[in-house]
Amino acid sequence: MDFDGKMGPEGHAARVAVRPRYGIMVFPMDFEILREDGSARMGLLRLARGVIHTPAFMPVGTNATVKAMSPGELKEIGAEIILGNTYHLSLRPGHEIIRSVGGLHRFMNWERPILTDSGGFQVYSLSALREIEETGVHFKSHVDGSMHFIGPAEAMAIQAALDSDIAMVFDDCTPYPATHEYAFDSLRRTLSWARSCRELQREGQALFAIVQGSTYKDLRMMSAERLREIGFDGYAVGGLSVGEPKELMHEMIRFTGPLLPADRPRYLMGIGDLRDVLVATEAGFDMFDCVMPTRNARNGTLFTNAGRISIKRTEFKADEGPLDPRCGCDTCRNYPRAYLRHLFLTREILGMRLNTIHNLYFYMDFFRKMRDAVNSGTFSEFRRNWEGVIEREPVTEEEGT
Numbered sequence: 001m002d003f004d005g006k007m008g009p010e011g012h013a014a015r016v017a018v019r020p021r022y023g024i025m026v027f028p029m030d031f032e033i034l035r036e037d038g039s040a041r042m043g044l045l046r047l048a049r050g051v052i053h054t055p056a057f058m059p060v061g062t063n064a065t066v067k068a069m070s071p072g073e074l075k076e077i078g079a080e081i082i083l084g085n086t087y088h089l090s091l092r093p094g095h096e097i098i099r100s101v102g103g104l105h106r107f108m109n110w111e112r113p114i115l116t117d118s119g120g121f122q123v124y125s126l127s128a129l130r131e132i133e134e135t136g137v138h139f140k141s142h143v144d145g146s147m148h149f150i151g152p153a154e155a156m157a158i159q160a161a162l163d164s165d166i167a168m169v170f171d172d173c174t175p176y177p178a179t180h181e182y183a184f185d186s187l188r189r190t191l192s193w194a195r196s197c198r199e200l201q202r203e204g205q206a207l208f209a210i211v212q213g214s215t216y217k218d219l220r221m222m223s224a225e226r227l228r229e230i231g232f233d234g235y236a237v238g239g240l241s242v243g244e245p246k247e248l249m250h251e252m253i254r255f256t257g258p259l260l261p262a263d264r265p266r267y268l269m270g271i272g273d274l275r276d277v278l279v280a281t282e283a284g285f286d287m288f289d290c291v292m293p294t295r296n297a298r299n300g301t302l303f304t305n306a307g308r309i310s311i312k313r314t315e316f317k318a319d320e321g322p323l324d325p326r327c328g329c330d331t332c333r334n335y336p337r338a339y340l341r342h343l344f345l346t347r348e349i350l351g352m353r354l355n356t357i358h359n360l361y362f363y364m365d366f367f368r369k370m371r372d373a374v375n376s377g378t379f380s381e382f383r384r385n386w387e388g389v390i391e392r393e394p395v396t397e398e399e400g401t
């Protein structure tokens with residue numbers, strides 16, 4: 001097994017992988033921390049469909065597609081796991097249709113692991129109308145305005161139909177700002193739903209809990225403690241990056257990370273700004289997902305080793321150089337900046353595809369370098385260097401899921 005983020009044939013052989021210390025691996029999941037540097041960790045998450053090097057970035061495949069990328073291209077850039085959305089897929093095409101076609105992997109021709117979001121966050125962020133009850137949430141579809149209901153049982157049934165490798169518990173995402181009283185009430189629901197989801201966990205499917213509690217440390221602590229008592233395969237932190245100031249978000253990341261069991265994967269949901277990723281990795285998080293690289297790519301904002309650039313700028317009009325001379329992706333190896341600018345301005349589909357290939361490759365490469373830094377005990381230095389690069393970015397854009 002190599003540790004540079006590439007998936008060799010041995011990754012696909014994980015189905016019969018043997019873990020030296022314990023013999024035949026126990027499914028649905030096995031997590032091993034290989035190195036620690038301060039609180040930052042580098043490890044391996046083994047699932048039946050493949051091995052994931054952590055800290056890991058999961059490209060977002062909301063509608064059973066990582067926008068503009070084919071599964072072959074995703075593999076080529078080194079993606080080991082992607083994320084699918086319960087909320088979106090249950091509305092369109094419908095999870096029963098996906099089940100009848102053989103599950104999400106077969107449906108979208110992606111044989112590596114998939115994590116499915118439970119829908120809690122999308123119900124909160126996308127639905128025009130939501131009514132929360134003790135048993136779940138009634139919401140209005142953002143697609144056609146029809147009314148639907150998702151609770152823990154529905155979320156688990158949908159994720160079972162999709163046959164994802166990692167399912168998430170259904171949670172109540174607390175809006176920001178929220179009073180302590182509201183946040184406590186919301187957390188109480190999340191905990192009760194987590195318990196129901198745990199009871200419904202399917203054999204062979206890993207289940208991750210979600211820590212909520214808004215920006216209240218006592219609630220985050222209580223949330224983590226109760227979820228640990230129930231016991232899950234992994235632990236996620238949700239309800240951040242929902243409008244709170246950046247400093248407060250970082251404070252909550254630093255506070256909550258160490259509350260999660262050290263021997264289980266820790267997943268920071270929906271956060272992928274590289275500055276935040278550095279803070280979270282330092283706090284001991286292992287998994288990340290975000291639409292930032294793919295959405296920015298389609299908007300012509302590209303990450304490079306010299307900071308972010310906007311490809312539409314006039315200075316690139318006749319620029320014959322590669323997008324990022326230090327990047328090894330297909331886009332950077334083969335196309336001049338002038339061409340990428342032209343494709344973007346003429347709204348050609350190829351422009352979005354080439355930009356997405358680059359941005360996702362850049363993210364995968366960043367995570368590979370970050371793992372190498374943890375491995376060699378130089379994470380602090382890596383972090384300082386990158387903060388310098390990221391601060392140089394001339395473009396800032398609002399992001400969200």
Ligand SMILES: [Zn+2]
Pocket residue numbers: 323324327328329330331332333357358359361362
């Ligand atoms: Zn590139």
